Amino acid sequence: MVSTGQSSSLRSPLAAGARLATGQGDAKFVEFIDVEKSYGNFHAVRRLNLSIGRGEFLTFLGPSGSGKTTTLNMLAGFERPSEGVITLDGKSVDRLPPYERNIGMVFQNYALFPHMSVADNVAFPLSVRKLPRAEIGPRVVRALEMVQLERFKDRKPAQLSGGQQQRVALARALVFQPTLVLMDEPLGALDKKLREHMQIELMQIHQMLGVTIVYVTHDQSEALTMSDRVAIFESGAIDQIGTPDELYNKPATAFVAGFIGENNALDGVVERVVGNQCLVALPTGLKTTAMAIGDIRPGAPVHLTIRPERIGLSGAGADSDNRFQATVDGRIYHGDHQRLLARLASGQILTVKVGPEATMAAGEAIDLCWPISDCRAFPAGAVPDGSSANIGSVS
Template sequence: MEQQTQSDTLVSFRGVQKSYDGDSLVVKRLDLDIRRGEFLTLLGPSGSGKTTVLMMLAGFESPTAGEIRLDGQLLNRMPPHKRGIGMVFQNYALFPHMTVGDNVAYPLTVRSVAKAQIAERVQKALGMVELGKLAHRYPSQLSGGQQQRVALARALVFEPKLVLMDEPLGALDKQLREHMQLEIKHIHQTLGVTVVFVTHDQSEALTMSDRVAVFKDGIIQQIDSPAALYETPANSFVAQFIGENNVLAGQVVSLDNGYCVARVEGQDLSARAICVNAPGDATTLSIRPERVRLDQAAAACDNRIEGTLTETIYLGDHVRLRVNVPGQPNFFIKVPIADLTDSMQRHGARLTLGWRREDLRALDAA
């Protein structure tokens, strides 16, 4: 692994804790380095601590313990307006009485930037989000997507080292949200600014991020690239939270060289040993729906089980099959349309399922 130097780190959290009542911790001893120029997403369910981490970095909340540094400078007691951080909120937080141009100019005005320079930088920022012709309109005259673009331009106009985004796309419809995901990603790649993005939407996190930190109960469960989180989850929570996942409850029979044999409903299955330590351990076996092979293709697989087809769901480019297998009545399989056979569409049909042992992961008991 490539060693990270001090200059690669823009933000560091060391031993950071946060409690609102002096008793329970919302964030529990957070140690986190955010790399210069990266797009880092904080992902997790409601109440997991991700938004609290963002608010402490922005300066709207203070840590109960520990240190937060930006470019080596201690932030703990520095007020928000002196941190030089851009911020984009879900509700846009635009000034309704100001034009689009004046909203974007506001961060420059409060920093006493020269008027001629303000006009030039506002036009540049609005051009970046494709709103150059709407500078004289008011927020009420814009669509939700346009308002979010204005908020993004305002966060970028003073060229901050760091931009924080708190569920900025949550109020948009699905199609516009997906479009804005790509727009923000492209702007990030063009500018090279460091972005910390908070969301509870795992597909959004996978689409946009260089790295994703998955939070649960105030603790980072895993921080990794989207591909690594999906393909090699560190525990059963990450496996369930990121993407679709099939689980089988079992018990470890034996371990050997990074693999194990686990017994599920009287049948032995071979898997990567991730969160198991000894024979007798309870385990959750995890397999992604697209890794499962059927019938003839299953014959060459390390693991094979029998199941009964209970539902076929048509999704255009693929179908999802719901199969009742031993110990799991809701086992899902993704099958490309081109590979669909008649037997995969007859409810009640008996199917042979198979997968490689490399694709099955023995995780902690859920």
């Protein structure tokens, strides 16, 4: 893959516009202002307000039907907002057809022309824009060099692997120097190993070109790995937007806490609130102190979340504000770590990440502990379908 230290012959002219653009520091390169999209009585997108910075890699993440792809399609011009305004570089694009928005698109199915060679596929956006033939050739060569496919330029798409076809689609999306590139589940058809390799390649290309990328996926690992920021969609609205670190370590809602990463879940009732912390009574009568997130009041039911790696064994650290007795139910070996299944007195099982050297046997009594800062209390509500939270069972 091309490194960020590649010579200027590769970076120009593909990267020239992007390098100038990123220097402007425009935090509102793309804006959604009170945007809604309805299909009859169904609201696919609800009152969306979002700003995307120039040169940013922003990912839309969420379950099926959450509104992320509809939002991308409105930005691309394939759908028109029912209400609100979408701007690109300060200009409204609501009534511009897709081909006039100067946006590159990469789809999950690649959308390559099977009867055309790789070179002709990449050249297609330049041909429809009626660029001189003398300019098309060098641009195609540079684009294929960028994705390391120059030696395959005469092959047909069917003669390439899935990863190679995806790189052709990426080269075609970048060859005409778009101001913005939209990607809709572009790696979804690839196997795990190739998908992870392509994630690295996409990050390197983004760093090299500085182009603005809006990416749609339902794969949270993909989103956390690649993105500057991630917007979590739920029921047609953004539930939370932030850096991967913010979303993982400081989820603002129970939905985000359950959707991102793995979480243990406990339910209880608030006994008292002091500042940004609350004391919660669990059904067995045990009590734990947690960070109060949202509208938390005494007497109200709450939903607690603690990540498996934040739970320690008693004595493993000084910052152990909450301690509980448990019994080892089993261990799952993962090579670099193990997942300890710990059963509380209530019968609920918590997952605890421990080192590969751990030797606790089934039935052994252990003490669990976790800091207040790593236990978050949300107003009681349903955990989202497909989340990785553990609620009374092992996930």
